[in-house]
Amino acid sequence: MASLYPLLTLYPSLIISCLFLTSLVSCSECKKKAVIFNFGDSNSDTGGLCAGLGYTFGYPNSRTYFHEASGRLCDGRLIIDYLCEALNTSMLTPYLESLAPDFSNGANFAIGGSSTLPKYVPFSLDVQILEYLRFKSRSSKLYSKGLKNLVGGEEEFKNALYMIDIGQNDLAGAFSYLEEPEVINKIPSFISEIRDALWEIYKQGGRHLWVHNTGPLGCLPQKLATRSNASGSDIDGVGCLKSMNEAAMVFNGQLKALCDELRIGMQNATIVYVDIFTIKYDLIANSTKYGFKNPLMACCGFGGPPYNYKQSFSCGQAGYNVCEEGSRYVSWDGVHYTDAANSFVASKILSTNHSAPPIPFDFFCKS
Numbered sequence: 001m002a003s004l005y006p007l008l009t010l011y012p013s014l015i016i017s018c019l020f021l022t023s024l025v026s027c028s029e030c031k032k033k034a035v036i037f038n039f040g041d042s043n044s045d046t047g048g049l050c051a052g053l054g055y056t057f058g059y060p061n062s063r064t065y066f067h068e069a070s071g072r073l074c075d076g077r078l079i080i081d082y083l084c085e086a087l088n089t090s091m092l093t094p095y096l097e098s099l100a101p102d103f104s105n106g107a108n109f110a111i112g113g114s115s116t117l118p119k120y121v122p123f124s125l126d127v128q129i130l131e132y133l134r135f136k137s138r139s140s141k142l143y144s145k146g147l148k149n150l151v152g153g154e155e156e157f158k159n160a161l162y163m164i165d166i167g168q169n170d171l172a173g174a175f176s177y178l179e180e181p182e183v184i185n186k187i188p189s190f191i192s193e194i195r196d197a198l199w200e201i202y203k204q205g206g207r208h209l210w211v212h213n214t215g216p217l218g219c220l221p222q223k224l225a226t227r228s229n230a231s232g233s234d235i236d237g238v239g240c241l242k243s244m245n246e247a248a249m250v251f252n253g254q255l256k257a258l259c260d261e262l263r264i265g266m267q268n269a270t271i272v273y274v275d276i277f278t279i280k281y282d283l284i285a286n287s288t289k290y291g292f293k294n295p296l297m298a299c300c301g302f303g304g305p306p307y308n309y310k311q312s313f314s315c316g317q318a319g320y321n322v323c324e325e326g327s328r329y330v331s332w333d334g335v336h337y338t339d340a341a342n343s344f345v346a347s348k349i350l351s352t353n354h355s356a357p358p359i360p361f362d363f364f365c366k367s
């Protein structure tokens, strides 16, 4: 199976087809409409920040797929886009999209830069949950009046999948002014926000929860290039920052424990915890095996090896450079993964090998 990955990364367009996925994982045939609601940060923002604040993430973003500004910080698709493709459902429309939005298969509340804390600011996790509550009550009213392109009725909200991928910015923000032990002390407060969010979704009738843990923060070229210690004793065998990855692992341990706790408390709910950290760290550590190279260097950035990252000349800003073969890079812009890396991560997610419990992604729409 592993030998398929170089193929996937060399020909990422192949993975678009659900049929091709059949050879990797069983391709899904949803029995009912697949409705998805997603909460998170730029790792799963399909255009919300741009819709909300009037930004454009211009070329070279989206150069591999979409071929026009798509509101994503990537050369193509995000993990969530690949997961939607695997279900043969449209990519999620950002909740803040005001021009001809199509919410018939759900909505994406994720916004680049979001964190769990501080609360009550655009677009912290609790604000994303408030937006979801508004979406639910408004769309139920409008749908009953005959409006289309909305999620229709209580049953569809109940059957929907609720995905969450947040925490990276909480950790990164804390590391900007604290040392590792103090960052670790703050983690329970981040987890507490995620607990509140998941309970609110449950109270609203959501029964299918899909939780992504946080990736190896210390392997991001941006972090490696900007931490003054990058060449010191804080570097692990793969070349990543130990302190940041340790904190990410502590966060993930507590997130996994939260999922175990909620499985006991939330009657009739299915809660799947997906170990994104292990998938991404394997991709970086074994990049050659999977057909990637330079896993710690941004494809799009400034300065050349080892990291090709400089804050003031980041991807798309005057002076940046961009690699030729994005499909061989793990990191797109020093923070976000490439279309090819995201396709790799998505196929690992679809394998259920890193899920607890190992339930297929299409479980919520199958029966």
Ligand SMILES: *[C@@H]1O[C@H](CO)[C@@H](O)[C@H](O)[C@H]1NC(C)=O
Binding pocket: 018, 019, 028, 029, 088
């Ligand atoms: C995907 O959906 C389209 C339109 O709903 C349908 O025509 C097509 O057969 C589906 N393909 C698969 C592989 O399920």
Ligand SMILES: *[C@@H]1O[C@H](CO)[C@@H](O)[C@H](O)[C@H]1NC(C)=O
Binding pocket: 179, 227, 228, 229, 232, 233, 234
């Ligand atoms: C650098 O690393 C040392 C030892 O790991 C640590 O004590 C120190 O706080 C670090 N400094 C910065 C700026 O990260």
Ligand SMILES: *[C@@H]1O[C@H](CO)[C@@H](O)[C@H](O)[C@H]1NC(C)=O
Binding pocket: 267, 268
């Ligand atoms: C759990 O499912 C059973 C059977 O469908 C139902 O009777 C019960 O009300 C559900 N409980 C909750 C809390 O959803």
Ligand SMILES: *[C@@H]1O[C@H](CO)[C@@H](O)[C@H](O)[C@H]1NC(C)=O
Binding pocket: 278, 281, 282, 283, 285, 286
């Ligand atoms: C790299 O691949 C080997 C062989 O599959 C595996 O045992 C190892 O755990 C991988 N490394 C990481 C860091 O995941």
Ligand SMILES: *[C@@H]1O[C@H](CO)[C@@H](O)[C@H](O)[C@H]1NC(C)=O
Binding pocket: 001, 002, 347, 348, 351, 353
């Ligand atoms: C999932 O695990 C099985 C059994 O270890 C392995 O054969 C398969 O290659 C794995 N799939 C992926 C996509 O990693």
